[in-house]
Amino acid sequence: xxxxxxxxxxxxxxxxxxxxxxxxxxxxxxxxxxxxxxxxxxxxxxxxxxxxxxxxxxxxxxxxxxxxxxxxxxxxxxxxxxxxxxxxxxx
Amino acid sequence: xxxxxxxxxxxxxxxxxxxxxxxxxxxxxxxxxxxxxxxxxxxxxxxxxxxxxxxxxxxxxxxxxxxxxxxxxxxxxxxxxxxxxxxxxxxxxxxxxxxxxxxxxxxxxxxxxxxxxxxxxxxxxxxxxxxxxxxxxxxxxxxxxxxxxxxxxxxxxxxxxxxxxxxxxxxxxxxxxxxxxxxxxxxxxxxxxxxxxxxxxxxxxxxxxxxxxxxxxxxxxxxxxxxxxxxxxxxxxxxxxxxxxxxxxxxxxxxxxxxxxxxxxxxxxxxxxxxxxxxxxxxxxxxxxxxxxxxxxxxxxxxxxxxxxxxxxxxxxxxxxxxxxxxxxxxxxxxxxxxxxxxxxxxxxxxxxxxxxxxxxxxxxxxxxxxxxxxxxxxxxxxxxxxxxxxxxxxxxxxxxxxxxxxxxxxxxxxxxxxxxxxxxxxxxxxxxxxxxxxxxxxxxxxxxxxxxxxxxxxxxxxxxxxxxxxxxxxxxxxxxxxxxxxxxxxxxxxxxxxxxxxxxxxxxxxxxxxxxxxxxxxxxxxxxxxxxxxxxxxxxxxxxxxxxxxxxxxxxxxxxxxxxxxxxxxxxxxxxxxxxxxxxxxxxxxxxxxxxxxxxxxxxxxxxxxxxxxxxxxxxxxxxxxxxxxxx
Numbered sequence: 001x002x003x004x005x006x007x008x009x010x011x012x013x014x015x016x017x018x019x020x021x022x023x024x025x026x027x028x029x030x031x032x033x034x035x036x037x038x039x040x041x042x043x044x045x046x047x048x049x050x051x052x053x054x055x056x057x058x059x060x061x062x063x064x065x066x067x068x069x070x071x072x073x074x075x076x077x078x079x080x081x082x083x084x085x086x087x088x089x090x091x
Numbered sequence: 092x093x094x095x096x097x098x099x100x101x102x103x104x105x106x107x108x109x110x111x112x113x114x115x116x117x118x119x120x121x122x123x124x125x126x127x128x129x130x131x132x133x134x135x136x137x138x139x140x141x142x143x144x145x146x147x148x149x150x151x152x153x154x155x156x157x158x159x160x161x162x163x164x165x166x167x168x169x170x171x172x173x174x175x176x177x178x179x180x181x182x183x184x185x186x187x188x189x190x191x192x193x194x195x196x197x198x199x200x201x202x203x204x205x206x207x208x209x210x211x212x213x214x215x216x217x218x219x220x221x222x223x224x225x226x227x228x229x230x231x232x233x234x235x236x237x238x239x240x241x242x243x244x245x246x247x248x249x250x251x252x253x254x255x256x257x258x259x260x261x262x263x264x265x266x267x268x269x270x271x272x273x274x275x276x277x278x279x280x281x282x283x284x285x286x287x288x289x290x291x292x293x294x295x296x297x298x299x300x301x302x303x304x305x306x307x308x309x310x311x312x313x314x315x316x317x318x319x320x321x322x323x324x325x326x327x328x329x330x331x332x333x334x335x336x337x338x339x340x341x342x343x344x345x346x347x348x349x350x351x352x353x354x355x356x357x358x359x360x361x362x363x364x365x366x367x368x369x370x371x372x373x374x375x376x377x378x379x380x381x382x383x384x385x386x387x388x389x390x391x392x393x394x395x396x397x398x399x400x401x402x403x404x405x406x407x408x409x410x411x412x413x414x415x416x417x418x419x420x421x422x423x424x425x426x427x428x429x430x431x432x433x434x435x436x437x438x439x440x441x442x443x444x445x446x447x448x449x450x451x452x453x454x455x456x457x458x459x460x461x462x463x464x465x466x467x468x469x470x471x472x473x474x475x476x477x478x479x480x481x482x483x484x485x486x487x488x489x490x491x492x493x494x495x496x497x498x499x500x501x502x503x504x505x506x507x508x509x510x511x512x513x514x515x516x517x518x519x520x521x522x523x524x525x526x527x528x529x530x531x532x533x534x535x536x537x538x539x540x541x542x543x544x545x546x547x548x549x550x551x552x553x554x555x556x557x558x559x560x561x562x563x564x565x566x567x568x569x570x571x572x573x574x575x576x577x578x579x580x581x582x583x584x585x586x587x588x589x590x591x592x593x594x595x596x597x598x599x600x601x602x603x604x605x606x607x608x609x610x611x612x613x614x615x616x617x618x619x620x621x622x623x624x625x626x627x628x629x630x631x632x633x634x635x636x637x638x639x640x641x642x643x644x645x646x647x648x649x650x651x652x653x654x655x656x657x658x659x660x661x662x663x664x665x666x667x668x669x670x671x672x673x674x675x676x677x678x679x680x681x682x683x684x685x686x687x688x689x690x691x692x693x694x695x696x697x698x699x700x701x702x703x704x705x706x707x708x709x710x711x712x713x714x715x716x717x718x719x720x721x722x723x724x
Contacts, residue, residue, distance in 0.1 A: 020343070041171030042576055043204045045312065054341045060474035061483070061573045063341045068232070069201055070341060072470045074482065074572025 009090045015052065015062065015073065015081040023051045024083030031080050039081070043067050050083060112152065113189045114165035116267055119212060120196030121205055122169030122179075123578050125224045127151070128587070129196060129254040130166035133264065137594050140587065141460035142578050143487065144169060145505035150182060157264055165190070173211045178504060187212075191272050193219040194263065199229035199236055199251070200579075202323055206315040209245065214306055218270035221249040222263050227256070228579070233328030241322045255584055333580045340467050341577065350471040353464060361451050365530065368447030387443040391427055399425050399435055415615050419664065428534070429663045437611040440531070440660045441603045446596070448530035452494050453595045454588075461583035461591075465490070466575055473573045479559025480566070481506075482573040485515045492519035494526050495599070496688040500695055510568030513696060514559065517704040520684040520692055521711060522555035527603065527656035532676050535659060539669045547676045554681065554715055558707065602687065607657045610650055614661070618646075637713065638674055639720040641665055647675070652683045674719050681712040 018024055026048050029036045039045070043066050053070070054063040061072045073081070116133075118126045122144030131138050134153030140146060151166040167186050168179040175181040187193065195212050197205040212219060223238060242249040248266040252259035340349045359375055366372050371386040372379025399417060406413040408420055417425065418432030427439035459465055465487055473483030485506060492499025499519045503512040524532065536543045617623060626649075627634075627642040634645050643665060651658035662675050683705075684692060693701040 037172070037174065038574060040308075041204075041207075042574070043201070053338065054343050054346065054470075056343055056346070056471060056474060058474040059477060061470055063470060063577070067201060067203060069204075070337065070577040072341075072466070072473075072483075072573055072575050072577055074473070074574060077572050077574060 007089050009087040011085045011087055012082055013085065014079045015050065015064065015083055016075055016078040018052045018083060018085070020052050020055055022085060023049060024085040025049050026081060027084045028082040029080065030082060031077075035077075035080070039077075042071055043069065044071065044073075044081065112150070112165055112186055113163065113191075114152070114186065115162040115191050116155070116164050116194060117186055117190035117192070118164070118166045118194050118196055119183055119187065119208075120167075120169060120224075121171050121198070121208055123576070124169070124196045124198045124205065125254040126166050126169065126196045129194075129222065129224065129252070129260070130164065132254055132257055132260050134164050137590055138166065139591060139594065141457075141465075142463035142581050143460065143465050144576055144578070145179075145487075145502075146460075149504075150186060155264075157268065162268075170208070172208060173215075187215055187217065190217060192267055192270050193217050194222050194267055195219055196222045196224050196254075199223045199225050200232055200234055202234075202236065203315060203319045206318060207311055210306065210311045210315065213245065213247065218272060219247050220263065220267045220270065221245060221247055222254075222259075223249055223251045224254055226251045226258065227253045228581075231328075231331075233326035235324040235326060237322045237324075241318065244318045244321065255587070337577075337580055340464070341470060346467070347471055350468055353459070353468070357455050357459065361448070361455050362533075364451035364454065365448040365533075368450060369444065369534075387447055391439055391443050395438075396425055396427075402434070411619065414619060415612070418615070428660065431611065431615070431661065431664060433608055433611050433615070436660060437608050437657075440657050441527075441600070441607045444534050444660075445527045445530045445603070445656050446599070448526050448533075449494075449599045450592065450596055452526040453592050456490065456494060457588050457591050458583055459490075461581065461588055463578040463580050466577045469573065469575065470577070478563070479518075479556060480514055480563030480570060481511055481559070482571065484573060484575060485511060488515050489519060489523060492523040492525070493529070494595070496520055496523065496525050496684060497691050499523065500688065500691050503695065507571045508569055509700075510566055511571070513566060513700050513704070514562045516692060516696055517562065517707060518555055518559055520688055520704060521558060521681050521708050522551050524551060524680045525655065527599070527654070528659060528680060531656045531659045532680075535663060536672055536676055539672060543669055543673050546673055547680075550673075550677050550715070550719065551680055554677075554711065558711060562707075603654065603656070606654045606686070610653045610657050614646065614650055633713065637720065638678060638716040640671055640675055640678075641667070644671075644675060648679060648682055651679050652686060652689075654685050655679060670720075670723050673723075674716055677719060678712055678716040681708065681715060683708070 012027060013024075015024075026044060026046050028046065029039055029044070044050070048066055050064045050066045052062060053065050056062070059075065061074050062078050063070055063072050118130055120126050123142065123146070125140070127138045127140035127146060130136065130151060130153065131140065133155045136151065136153035138151050150168055153164050153166075155162045155164050165186055167183040170180040170183045173180060173184055173187075175184055193212060193215075195209050197209060209221060221242075223236065223241070229236065236251075238249050238251050250259055250263045250266050252263055254260070339345050363373065363375060366374070366379065367386065369386050370379070370388050371383040373381045373383070403413060403417045403420065403425065406417065414432070416432045416434045418430035418435055421429050425435050427435055427443060430436055459468075466484075469483035469486050471483075472486045476483050476485055485503075487505065488499045488502040490499075491502050496519055500516045503515045503519075506512050506515060532547055533544060536547055623643070623646050627645050630645045631642045634640050634648070635642050638644075644662070647658045647661035650661060659676060659679055662672060667675060683689065692704060696704060
């Protein structure tokens with residue numbers, strides 16, 4: 001099957017920089033093993049699709065939807081979760 | 092890296108003191124899957140179950156009777172994995188060693204996440220059944236699971252249950268008891284001797300040297316993914332009102348307003364129900380709009396006062412026994428707040444003044460707990476809590492502390508680090524007044540108007556923030572961030588709510604009545620023998636000079652070390668000015684926590700941190716008391 005991947009404009013950014021309502025695929029968890037284990041236990045693993053649904057002001061956490069579950073994540077942690085977003089076709 | 096090592100060390104030292112709790116059946120599962128509800132169903136033991144992760148911080152034990160046999164059941168604390176990363180997982184791992192059979196409770200609505208723990212449990216080689224819980228919620232959300240196929244793929248029986256209604260529970264029992272316990276031996280040798288728990292390998296190298304068995308993480312994930320793909324069908328379903336509300340209550344703007352609304356409504360509701368149960372008045376602040384002849388006050392006045400007046404006449408005012416049982420007559424009458432005999436104030440304070448507020452507080456708290464609102468509140472208070480070195484989840488122990496400091500301090504176990512537990516527990520014991528104390532503050536200070544009550548609350552809140560700020564910058568340690576799963580909203584089951592309310596109310600009565608009666612007895616005896624006058628002279632420099640209270644106020648302050656509600660009641664006969672009453676209420680709230688809280692503080696924080704916490708308390712109470720006294724013109 002022919003892949004469209006090369007023609008798509010992909011963008012990698014942290015979960016913190018993702019805008020509210022935007023969706024992305026987790027590609028990297030930048031942290032120690034303990035950190036990654038805690039995230040994965042909640043289903044935040046590479047390859048999963050997350051949608052950011054909220055960002056609480058004044059340094060508050062962000063909230064994402066993953067596999068129909070809402071998870072609240074502190075900002076420092078959200079900065080270390082890298083997602084890939086799809087912005088449609090190039091050109 | 093460094094943190095990792097110290098954690099391992101702690102694991103080993105805990106291991107040497109490991110608990111041996113032998114169970115015929117052990118319930119294991121991730122947080123908030125309904126283990127405690129299922130446990131109550133199986134054993135009839137009432138447990139506190141709520142809709143947020145981490146309700147069960149220890150483990151519960153109980154007995155199940157079935158077909159004339161008795162089985163020991165243990166409810167393990169919720170854990171995401173068997174890797175001993177936190178206390179809950181360590182406790183669970185210990186419990187698994189001593190279990191004959193395991194029931195793995197799994198959330199049918201999030202199968203993919205819960206099966207990783209199931210895989211780890213399967214590797215322990217114990218006879219096991221999977222309880223696929225929350226079947227009703229899964230159906231509601233359009234999730235269909237092929238139970239037979241799942242059982243085939245896992246190689247253990249899978250029973251679909253709804254713990255809340257009891258659906259499937261009997262089949263679960265039958266399947267669990269049908270397990271061959273002997274099988275364990277054959278398995279057990281293969282899986283290694285007890286104490287070595289295969290868990291998903293996340294710590295390559297280091298822990299492997301210690302002889303742990305591991306499951307390759309990637310393989311487990313792939314297997315789980317494949318199984319879920321095969322057994323689960325997702326049907327399209329319409330957005331329900333509950334889901335809409337879930338979205339609204341985490342929205343950056345609407346969610347914040349919603350949080351304020353919920354908190355305001357909760358306070359109004361607690362006050363309305365409390366005041367109604369005491370005086371039959373219906374209103375929010377100030378004079379009630381409507382007053383009906385109802386409530387504990389009326390009950391004591393109509394049914395108990397005549398009896399007591401008769402007894403007073405029999406004993407004769409001023410006699411030893413009269414002073415002990417009835418206390419002082421105020422204008423020839425018994426005043427239940429001021430007379431201070433065992434049978435007058437000793438009974439009225441816990442039953443007439445405090446009990447109604449205990450009921451109303453726990454009623455409202457239970458609704459917040461069971462609907463699943465509390466984790467959402469944690470999300471919105473996270474930024475404020477960060478300013479005092481905590482994160483949003485610390486609001487849950489703090490709210491519990493507003494009911495009673497004891498469960499509040501115990502619930503600090505849901506926090507990750509020792510530092511967070513220390514700060515939260517210290518703040519609770521100093522600046523969070525329990526419901527019993529609050530009921531008396533409202534009753535006593537409220538007589539002087541609304542603003543003195545507001546002032547007491549305002550000062551305590553300021554103290555909470557200030558000490559928090561100081562502790563944030565002075566105590567060392569890692570500051571973790573909020574990372575929580577927000578459970579779906581659920582309609583509270585009124586039966587479960589009633590049972591929880593009943594447990595907490597009975598708990599209060601058992602705890603409070605003997606201590607209050609004993610305290611009134613001892614204090615009255617000591618008054619009769621004039622023991623306090625010497626004590627009052629020695630403490631006068633602090634009590635009178637710094638705090639501006641009468642010398643005698645030392646007695647209630649000391650009684651506060653037993654129970655705060657009866658202690659503050661002792662301010663009533665001292666005829667204090669409003670200023671003195673405010674100072675007294677604040678000082679009493681902050682001064683030594685009551686006996687029960689002190690014991691728990693030492694147990695939870697260990698003596699070194701607990702002593703530190705006491706030191707902070709003494710310093711704070713002297714400064715704050717003096718500050719109000721000297722700043723108030």
